Amino acid sequence: MSRPWAEGTTGAFKRQVSSFREVVSPTHPIYKPAKNRYWLYVSLACPWAHRTMITRALKGLSSVIGLTVVHWHLDDKGWRMLPAPAEITDDDKKNFHTFHGGIKPTEEDVSHPVGDVKNDSARLWIDSTFDPNNGFERLSELYHKSQPDYSARYTVPVLWDTETKTIVNNESADIIRILNSGVFDEVAGDEATHLDLVPKELEAQIDEFNSWVYDNINNGVYKAGFSESAAVYEKEVTNIFNHLDKVEKILEEKYDVLAGKHGKDNKDKILKEYFTIGHQLTEADVRLYTTIVRFDPVYLQHFKCNFTSIRGGYPFIHLWLQNLYWNYKEFRFTTNFDHCKLHYTRSHTRINPLGITPFGPKPAIIPL
Known part of the structure; x- marks a missing residue:
């Protein structure tokens, strides 16, 4: 892979600045709160995307904002999703509105081998989910649909507006503040927790x-x-x-x-x-x-x-x-150690050229 993280010849890491920074608000001329209008595209491996998943779960917004999980393997074309099945079932629709987007968390008390999993593995609801809104198979398609001349990296998380077919925001710090703001509480109804993470x-x-x-x-x-x-x-x-x-x-x-x-x-x-x-909390x-x-x-x-x-x-x-x-189930059920370990060890080929994924630690997290 190329070196998207290197800054000049210093060998130092420089993180890309997010490009889409709109908000959702009753007073916004375009992006107003509504049920099932907005969708999150995330990676279970990415800590920045993970914080949006936890906030969505803690706020009781899983039924209001759907969740698509990209494949853990990041290739030279960026994040990908699996093709949509020929028929989207009611169970599929429910999966998008769980804490973990239909991909169940790794078993908490066991570290199991993943060495035989291939980078092109296409296990629906295990390696990735699909895009029910647009049928896209690459995250990059969301970016180019929003901005045809977009030329930077395609990052997660993405907060997508299904009505205008555009990215509202791709900065995780903004997204968690939007979710926490209470703008979705009314449309979430009884499921809204009204928890304030930033009193x-x-x-x-x-x-x-x-x-x-x-x-x-x-x-x-x-x-x-x-x-x-x-x-x-x-x-x-x-x-x-x-x-x-x-x-x-x-x-x-x-x-x-x-x-x-x-x-x-x-x-x-x-x-x-x-x-x-x-x-x-x-x-x-x-x-x-x-x-x-x-x-x-x-x-x-x-x-x-x-x-x-x-x-x-x-x-x-x-x-x-x-x-x-x-x-706190909202933390546990959004944490997937398989996606985390496979993503880093298989996607960063300059750091880990053989792509061997460590077996440990055992367990991934010690019981309380």
């Missing part, structure tokens, strides 16, 4: 936390993994673990406060308030989770982020991760 009194803290977590951890693993210079890699990987240390300290202090409040043996009550910001947890849940299964070996593992070196981050995964 006003915590917004400044969430934004500040997100800012350094994004640059140094979410994007940091890519800066380390896609480095094409030893000096750049060593600088970036050190930076990641310095900031993981910072998160660990925040969560350790949070745990101590909660243990003092509820008693150190009252773990259930502690975990109900054990989050990064405040004492409730927020967007900060969602955005950090999608990197941390991939850390031991992928980034540790594939991106050489190997000072230590989360499970072995960060007990408070690890407990926070286990709490979200095991106690």
Whole structure:
């Protein structure tokens, strides 16, 4: 594959800026909230897309916004989807409106071999789903339908408007704010949870936390993994673990406060308030989770982020991760370790030219 991540000759990673940045709002001249009008195109492997899936699930919007999952293997033409079946059944239609878009999550307590799975595997509802809106088989077709002269990379997630046949937004940070804003609550009816992931009194803290977590951890693993210079890699990987240390300290202090409040043996009550910001689940947890849940299964070996593992070196981050995964189905059912491991190890041929997918860790996530 080419080097879409390299910046000039420095060997440093530079992330592409998203091109489509519209919002959905009752006051928007075009994009107004409606049931079944908007559709998400995601990759289960991609942490940026994963945060939109979690937010959609937490907000109770699965029946309002459908979900198409692209194939885990990213080839030189970009993301692809499987062809639509000759007949779309009622079960197919229901699958698009589950937490996981019809692709069931990997079994939680088992790490099983995937070495015999081929890159061109075409197992519907396992490797990928299809596009029921346009019949497209490439994500690039969505981009060119929206903007015929589009020439940048074709990225996920995509929030698509089925009415105007155009991309509303392809920036994950925007999309999760749109989903959280409450604009879909009325059309979601009784299924809307009315959960606010960015409460006003915590917004400044969430934004500040997100800012350094994004640059140094979410994007940091890519800066380390896609480095094409030893000096750049060593600088970036050190930076990641310095900031993981910072998160660990925040969560350790949070745990101590909660243990003092509820008693150190009252773990259930502690975990109900054990989050990064405040004492409730927020967007900060969602955005950090999608990197941390991939850390031991992928980034540790594939991106050489190997000072230590989360499970072995960060007990408070690890407990926070286990709490979200095991106690919140919206996190667990949108996490697919097979897609994560297969995507990175098979798609990044410069990093892993033999395409061998590691068998471990076993288990992918340790039971709480």
